[in-house]
Amino acid sequence: MNVFLETYGCQMNISDSEVIRSVLSNAGYTLVPVIDQAQVVLINTCAIRENAHRKIYGRLDTLRPLRKKMQQEKGHFVVGLLGCMAQNLKETILKHPVVNMVVGPDNYRALPELIAKVSETDTNKNLQVIDADLSEYETYQGIDPNRFDGVNAWVVIMRGCDNFCTFCVVPYTRGRERSRALDDILGEVHALVLQGFQQVTLLGQNVNSYQANGISFADLILEVANVPGIERVRFTSPHPKDFPEPLLEAIAIHPNICKHIHLPLQSGSDRILELMNRTYTKNEFIQLTQKIRQIIPNISITTDIIVGFPTETEADQQETIDLIKTVEFDSAYIFKYSERKGTIASKKYPDDVPPEVKTRRIVALFDLQHEISLNKNQAKIGSTINVMVEGETDKRPGFQMGKSDGNMTVIFPSTPHLPGELIPLEIKNATTATLLGQTLTIPVLTQT
Ligand code: 5AD
Ligand code: SF4
Secondary structure, eight states: OEEEEEEOSSHHHHHHHHHHHHHHHHTTOEEOSSGGGOSEEEEEEOOSSHHHHHHHHHHHHHTHHHHHHHHHHHSOOEEEEEEHHHHHHTHHHHTSTTOOEEEOTTOGGGHHHHHHHHHHSOGGGOOOEEEOOOOSSOOOTTOOOOOOSSSEEEEEOEEOOOOOOTTOOHHHHHOSOEEOOHHHHHHHHHHHHHHTOOEEEEEOTTGGGOEETTEEHHHHHHHHHTSTTOOEEEEEOOOGGGOOHHHHHHHHHOTTBOSEEEOOOBOSOHHHHHHHTOOOOHHHHHHHHHHHHHHSTTOEEEEEEEEOOTTOOHHHHHHHHHHHHHHOOSEEEEEEOOOOTTSHHHHHSOOOSOHHHHHHHHHHHHHHHHHHHHHHHHTTTTOEEEEEEEEEOSSSTTEEEEEETTOOEEEEEOOSOOTTOEEEEEEEEEOSSEEEEEEOOOOOOOOO
16 A cells, blocks of 8 residues: 655654654555555644644645545545644544544554554444554664665654643653663664764754663763764754753764754743743853853854743843843744643643734844844854755755754855765855855965
8 A cells, every 4th residue: 555654843753754654664555755646644743833733734624635536436545643743632633524543653563553454444434543642661662764865864862751841742742751772772873874874863852861771861972973984963852951061071072973052941031931840040041051162162052932931021021032142042943832732831821922922022032033143153254164065955056055063054056075975165155044155275375
């Protein structure tokens, strides 16, 4: 049977889809690039904010005519909703006329069996299946993810989250924290080098809470960076609570560990941070960024911020503004608070910041961060930075793109260099999100 798989959301979902592809192709299914060729459509979904849900509902609606046609022609058609939204909504989403299978993030090993079950049934009976039980152990150990080519391989080192930030649905959709054994991870990274990947990104909902048999995240990242053939190691997404000095020193001393830390702030107000259960204060966050910059000079620090958390006042917003000005993040993802059913915030705090206030606040933070990012990027003009080539860019014909150590996108006039090669580029220009580079010209020495 042919399967079409579509992925929404974060890197963890991208990585899970690689596991799903592997599980299905090992069971004899064929993954097809075009939906019209498929008897099975799988949608790997995100639940982090309401607009992620809305997008999926919109997508499901577009599948109505296809379901009708397939059912008439073939007698059966499977539309499976996978991922965080599946885990979050469970039976409720089965009421959607298009969906007949719901599978949560810890249940992908069962996919072949579940698909067989729904597709063998007489559709007139409209049988539906659901498998959305969270596991304390599932890490998909032993499944070799079916990755796309490229320079970067995602390597999941832990799953789940135990932090219960009050706004966040992830602890409910992804379950408790569990880490993979060091040897299993290293085995995977060695194999990735042989497959031709130059970079690995260690992934986890709380990547720096990694802990397995006495091995910490600092131990693990050094071991991974020492695997011969790995040129760059990145990690995402960490929590500010788990940055002990040995980890910062590991990042500082190892040339292969990229000098970029994504450090989600969420708010600059102590009162809001407390309501969010973030477990740090504004000053502790600022001190951490100072320590990071002292131990790892030239580190790029990026962040996530939420505006309009319940009860947020203009004074709270001002504190966030002040903190952004103090820390000067290299870039920031800024979101409007979106109430998620079942979270602590949804039970305790009414979503009382009006939409127009959220919009005004997000725009103010966007504008401020744009200015900071632009200044920081323009300061790089004239310097030379190492860029890992990723390939041609669609945005500008005749140009290639790559990533700096600090994870900035750099575009440059095309060279013969292949994806995965590290090349020095001189920065000629900069916008808020992109650097323009040029290969170095070797100076001609004239003798007098
Ligand atoms: N509303 C808005 N943003 C959220 N995030 C997580 N949950 C919510 C929510 N309910 C943001 C946080 C997190 C990022 C991945 O998404 O900033 O760091
Ligand atoms: Fe959500 Fe907080 Fe866990 Fe991140 S650390 S996944 S924001 S609960």
